[in-house]
Amino acid sequence: MITDEEIFDGHLGGKLSVELTAPLQTQRDLSIAYTPGVAQVSRAIAADPALVHRYTWTGRLVAVVSDGSAVLGLGDIGPRASLPVMEGKAALFKKFAGLNSIPIVLDTKDPDEIVETLIRLRPSFGAVNLEDISAPRCFEIERRVIEALDCPVMHDDQHGTAIVVLAALNGAVAVQGRPIEGLRVVVSGAGAAGVACTDIMLAAGVADVTVLDSKGIISAARADLNTVKAELAQRSNPRGLVGGAAEALAGADVFIGLSAGVIAEELIATMAPDAIVFAMSNPDPEIRPEVAHKYAAIVATGRSDFPNQINNVLAFPGVFKGALDAGARRITEGMKIAAAEAILDVARDELAVDKIVPSPLDPRVAPAVAEAVATAARAAGVVG
Numbered sequence: 001m002i003t004d005e006e007i008f009d010g011h012l013g014g015k016l017s018v019e020l021t022a023p024l025q026t027q028r029d030l031s032i033a034y035t036p037g038v039a040q041v042s043r044a045i046a047a048d049p050a051l052v053h054r055y056t057w058t059g060r061l062v063a064v065v066s067d068g069s070a071v072l073g074l075g076d077i078g079p080r081a082s083l084p085v086m087e088g089k090a091a092l093f094k095k096f097a098g099l100n101s102i103p104i105v106l107d108t109k110d111p112d113e114i115v116e117t118l119i120r121l122r123p124s125f126g127a128v129n130l131e132d133i134s135a136p137r138c139f140e141i142e143r144r145v146i147e148a149l150d151c152p153v154m155h156d157d158q159h160g161t162a163i164v165v166l167a168a169l170n171g172a173v174a175v176q177g178r179p180i181e182g183l184r185v186v187v188s189g190a191g192a193a194g195v196a197c198t199d200i201m202l203a204a205g206v207a208d209v210t211v212l213d214s215k216g217i218i219s220a221a222r223a224d225l226n227t228v229k230a231e232l233a234q235r236s237n238p239r240g241l242v243g244g245a246a247e248a249l250a251g252a253d254v255f256i257g258l259s260a261g262v263i264a265e266e267l268i269a270t271m272a273p274d275a276i277v278f279a280m281s282n283p284d285p286e287i288r289p290e291v292a293h294k295y296a297a298i299v300a301t302g303r304s305d306f307p308n309q310i311n312n313v314l315a316f317p318g319v320f321k322g323a324l325d326a327g328a329r330r331i332t333e334g335m336k337i338a339a340a341e342a343i344l345d346v347a348r349d350e351l352a353v354d355k356i357v358p359s360p361l362d363p364r365v366a367p368a369v370a371e372a373v374a375t376a377a378r379a380a381g382v383v384g
């Protein structure tokens with residue numbers, strides 16, 4: 001049992017600090033690292049801007065950027081309250097990929113201002129991990145930042161999550177010995193994570209995905225859908241279901257919770273035999289795992305205190321390390337698929353109902369993901 005005191009003590013003063021890589025003991029050290037020596041390096045970069053990545057930390061520095069509008073499942077709690085989460089993401093970059101990372105939280109939700117701010121900050125970092133920015137703004141913001149910056153940019157809640165969900169679903173069906181293509185999947189949540197996870201599953205060959213938002217099934221019959229959801233209605237829900245979670249879950253093989261909502265035990269009870277339940281909302285899963293286990297053969301959450309943790313931490317450190325190692329200008333679909341395969345390959349010989357993906361603490365994961373992503377980047381010709 002972790003106490004509140006332990007939790008707050010663990011965050012006292014934040015979770016990050018800057019360490020020196022240059023000795024600053026002697027007059028000679030200062031003359032090299034600071035003036036006059038530093039001026040020579042600055043002049044060289046002024047003459048050849050590409051040298052900035054060789055002679056500063058920016059080339060391997062990941063900015064973790066949020067506006068605090070969809071923080072975990074806590075919703076729009078603002079930039080300051082988002083900082084413990086963003087520091088945590090930055091700490092995970094360092095721990096698992098050895099990458100320096102800084103949290104940058106923005107006191108605006110305006111897409112124009114967010115994009116403009118990142119363009120202005122571009123000289124300061126080598127990659128951007130967008131985090132906990134709510135839908136539908138997150139789709140436009142990510143697209144515009146990718147277009148504007150010549151460096152790897154990824155909205156983690158979309159693609160980091162999608163990579164790990166694909167790995168976990170492939171892990172679950174490998175344990176059960178059935179093909180992914182025949183699954184009937186229900187995704188609860190049509191936001192950043194729900195839309196991206198649906199798309200990666202459709203691309204992987206899952207034919208029957210039904211998506212729910214807070215008002216029910218995303219279907220062409222709905223008149224209240226934004227553009228993203230209206231387009232989603234065209235490529236999901238192939239049986240034309242209307243209604244809510246009850247209609248979607250009856251006979252379903254897989255439930256994936258990415259909603260911060262709750263799902264009633266009685267509805268999970270209506271799923272098909274050998275059901276798979278990924279209750280991924282943080283910190284509170286859509287259904288408690290011990291309850292889901294009464295009906296489902298495989299149960300996972302996004303949390304660190306239950307088996308089968310499906311969390312984007314399995315993806316983002318290795319994805320960015322691989323992209324930066326390769327000198328990639330952007331992150332392609334192929335790099336994401338390669339990451340999903342690499343995550344699962346790490347645990348392929350150890351798969352079990354309570355181990356459908358490797359543990360986030362498994363030190364093999366980030367290097368394997370990084371290598372696969374770098375190889376995929378070179379193959380796609382997005383390096384250099």
Ligand SMILES: NC(=O)C1=CN([C@@H]2O[C@H](COP(=O)(O)OP(=O)(O)OC[C@H]3O[C@@H](n4cnc5c(N)ncnc54)[C@H](OP(=O)(O)O)[C@@H]3O)[C@@H](O)[C@H]2O)C=CC1
Nearest residue numbers: 072073135190191192193213214259261281282302311312
């Ligand atoms: N385990 C992991 O690695 C990850 C987990 N998550 C979790 O997923 C959740 C959503 O995150 P994110 O996509 O970034 O958030 P967004 O704000 O982008 O989207 C939230 C979506 O959930 C929908 N929703 C809210 N309540 C319900 C409900 N009762 N039933 C069905 N849908 C509902 C919203 O509906 P509407 O559109 O109608 O408002 C919206 O579509 C969070 O809890 C987060 O912690 C996210 C990323 C990674």
Ligand SMILES: CC(=O)C(=O)O
Nearest residue numbers: 071072073157282312
């Ligand atoms: C894990 C994560 O990124 C989230 O819950 O938002």
Ligand SMILES: [Mg+2]
Nearest residue numbers: 072131132157
């Ligand atoms: Mg997140």
